[in-house]
Amino acid sequence: MADAMPIRVLAERSGATIATIKFYLREGLMPRGTVTSATHAVYGEAHVRRLALIRTLTTVGGLSLREVGSVLAAIDAGVATPVTALGAVGRRDGARDPVTDQARSEVDRFVDTDLGWRVQPDAPARDDLAHALLALRRSGREVGVEIFRPYARAAGWLVTEELEAPDDPMRAEGLEQGVVAMVVADAASSALRRMAREHRDG
Amino acid sequence: MADAMPIRVLAERSGATIATIKFYLREGLMPRGTVTSATHAVYGEAHVRRLALIRTLTTVGGLSLREVGSVLAAIDAGVATPVTALGAVGRRDGARDPVTDQARSEVDRFVDTDLGWRVQPDAPARDDLAHALLALRRSGREVGVEIFRPYARAAGWLVTEELEAPDDPMRAEGLEQGVVAMVVADAASSALRRMAREHRDG
Numbered sequence: 200m201a202d203a204m205p206i207r208v209l210a211e212r213s214g215a216t217i218a219t220i221k222f223y224l225r226e227g228l229m230p231r232g233t234v235t236s237a238t239h240a241v242y243g244e245a246h247v248r249r250l251a252l253i254r255t256l257t258t259v260g261g262l263s264l265r266e267v268g269s270v271l272a273a274i275d276a277g278v279a280t281p282v283t284a285l286g287a288v289g290r291r292d293g294a295r296d297p298v299t300d301q302a303r304s305e306v307d308r309f310v311d312t313d314l315g316w317r318v319q320p321d322a323p324a325r326d327d328l329a330h331a332l333l334a335l336r337r338s339g340r341e342v343g344v345e346i347f348r349p350y351a352r353a354a355g356w357l358v359t360e361e362l363e364a365p366d367d368p369m370r371a372e373g374l375e376q377g378v379v380a381m382v383v384a385d386a387a388s389s390a391l392r393r394m395a396r397e398h399r400d401g
Numbered sequence: 402m403a404d405a406m407p408i409r410v411l412a413e414r415s416g417a418t419i420a421t422i423k424f425y426l427r428e429g430l431m432p433r434g435t436v437t438s439a440t441h442a443v444y445g446e447a448h449v450r451r452l453a454l455i456r457t458l459t460t461v462g463g464l465s466l467r468e469v470g471s472v473l474a475a476i477d478a479g480v481a482t483p484v485t486a487l488g489a490v491g492r493r494d495g496a497r498d499p500v501t502d503q504a505r506s507e508v509d510r511f512v513d514t515d516l517g518w519r520v521q522p523d524a525p526a527r528d529d530l531a532h533a534l535l536a537l538r539r540s541g542r543e544v545g546v547e548i549f550r551p552y553a554r555a556a557g558w559l560v561t562e563e564l565e566a567p568d569d570p571m572r573a574e575g576l577e578q579g580v581v582a583m584v585v586a587d588a589a590s591s592a593l594r595r596m597a598r599e600h601r602d603g
Contacts, residue, residue, distance in 0.1 A: 214498075251539035259529075259536045263465055282595065296416075316600035324592035324599075327461075331588040334461045335570075337453035338581040346570050349562030350589045353555045354597035360551035362601065368537075368548050369598065379540040381595075386533040387552045388594065389587045390526040393484065395556035396571065397526075398518035399564065 202243035206232070209242040213250035220250070226264065228253060228271055252375055260382035262288060274374050281377035286323045302329040305344040314351055357388075404445035408434070411444040415452035422452070428466065430455060430473055454577055462584040464490060476576055483579035488525045504531040507546040516553055559590075 210217045223229050229249045232240030249271075256262045256270060266288045273287040306329045310316050318325070328347065335342050361367050368384060371377035412419045425431050431451045434442030451473075458464045458472060468490045475489035508531045512518050520527070530549065537544050563569050570586060573579035 248541075251536075255536040255539060259532050261463055310596060316596055317603070318596045318599050322596060322599065324595040327588055327592040328596075330461050331585045331592065334453075334457040334581055334585050334588075337457060338578050339450075339574075340578070342568060346566075346568055347589045347593065349559055349566050349570060350586070350593045351597070352562055353559035354590065354593035356558055357551055357555035357594060358597045358601045360554055361598070364548075364551050366544060366548055368544075368551060372541075376540050376542070379536055383533045383536050384552070384594065385587070385591045386529055386536075387549045388556065388590055390529040390533065391549065391552045391556035392559060392586065392590065393526040393583075394512060394518055394520045394524060394530075395553070395560045396563070397520050397524065399560045401519070 203233075203241040204243065204246075205239065205241060209246055209250070212247050213254075215250050215254070223250070223253065226268065228264070228268055248375070252379065255379050255382060259386045270378065274378065278374070281371070281374060281381050282323070284374060284378050285381055299329065299333065302332045302344075305329070306332065309344045309347070309351075314355075405435075405443040406445065406448075407441065407443060411448055411452070414449050415456075417452050417456070425452070425455065428470065430466070430470055450577065454581065457581055457584060461588045472580065476580065480576070483573070483576060483583050484525070486576060486580050487583055501531065501535065504534045504546075507531070508534065511546045511549070511553075515547075516557075 204212065206217055206220060209215075210220060213220075215223075220229075224231060229246055232242040232246065234240045252271070253267055256267045257264070262270065269287040270284055273284040278284050278287070303326065306325050307320075310318055310325065310328075328344075332342070332344055332347070335346065361369055368387075369377075369380050371380045406414065408419055408422060411417075412422060415422075417425075422431075426433060431448055434444040434448065436442045454473070455469055458469045459466070464472065471489040472486055475486040480486050480489070505528065508527050509522075512520055512527065512530075530546075534544070534546055534549070537548065563571055570589075571582050573582045
């Protein structure tokens with residue numbers, strides 16, 4: 200029976216309004232239900248999970264519906280990893296110019312030589328860090344990539360903590376849970392960093 | 402002379418196209434230039450800074466233009482803090498129901514009692530953490546707020562590192578730099594956490 204819900208029940212289960220569900224169906228963010236008559240269709244647990252994922256990506260991940268569509272298409276296409284699925288958002292600054300290339304070189308030296316981390320040469324996080332550095336400079340601060348050393352040290356500790364925790368927050372069964380885990384880890388880290396700073400700044 | 406740039410020079414300085422600049426002007430994201438004739442206006446350093454801020458908020462912060470508009474309006478209105486300015490985005494899940502209230506109670510107990518942090522009762526980060534917890538549960542994981550302990554410990558260390566660093570990444574002169582610092586800290590933390598995890602997972 201749980202796989203034969205009318206849209207009203209799907210709305211109750213998911214917390215989404217019927218209008219929102221119909222909008223997502225029109226936009227192709229969810230598969231259509233099983234048609235049971237000229238005017239009715241029924242929905243299943245896969246729709247409940249999909250609505251939960253959309254809600255997480257928009258409200259916790261801050262993605263636009265267009266970005267959500269890209270991530271869901273990547274998931275449905277069976278990409279290899281959560282990083283790849285979220286990389287489909289393509290939100291990053293595509294600018295390629297000498298200033299960007301210089302920042303990226305600084306990041307590569309920092310990650311590969313200074314930190315000594317083994318990270319894929321084409322990991323999107325490298326460009327993300329370069330653009331974060333450029334953003335600081337655009338705001339008028341003359342800083343080098345070393346400004347991010349506190350975050351690098353904390354990231355190293357954090358991963359150790361994750362791996363030693365009784366329940367690794369990044370543990371996930373399947374691609375969808377992996378995507379949720381990444382989005383949640385970013386949101387939780389950000390929220391706790393803000394609160395820790397408020398606590399310390401008094 | 403730097404305060405009397407034609408739009409072409411403003412585009413060169415900022416890296417934005419003339420079409421983009423005209424769009425931002427129409428959308429009210431930037432003040433108009435100084436009109437010098439029926440068809441020409443000139444722009445100043447404030448416009449260069451504003452374009453840099455918009456670029457950072459969209460590409461590093463992942464904000465939509467509508468969200469950027471809210472943050473800029475808050476900055477222009479002279480809100481008290483970067484947290485308040487970024488809180489204007491209102492991206493968070495506004496749902497208030499027993500399930501959300503329960504998650505929020507767990508977060509409050511974790512932050513106030515377990516961690517013992519002094520954080521404002523209405524800090525938006527509390528709701529953010531509650532929604533992160535709900536997102537994990539919606540994905541099918543039966544977890545408590547303690548799942549976030551690794552992030553809490555890392556956040557505590559991180560703030561110590563920030564405050565002891567030769568150049569505190571969160572140091573900022575004025576509201577705009579403060580907003581940039583917060584957006585950059587989130588992006589840099591996320592990027593470095595992903596790279597640290599990749600390094601450790603091998």
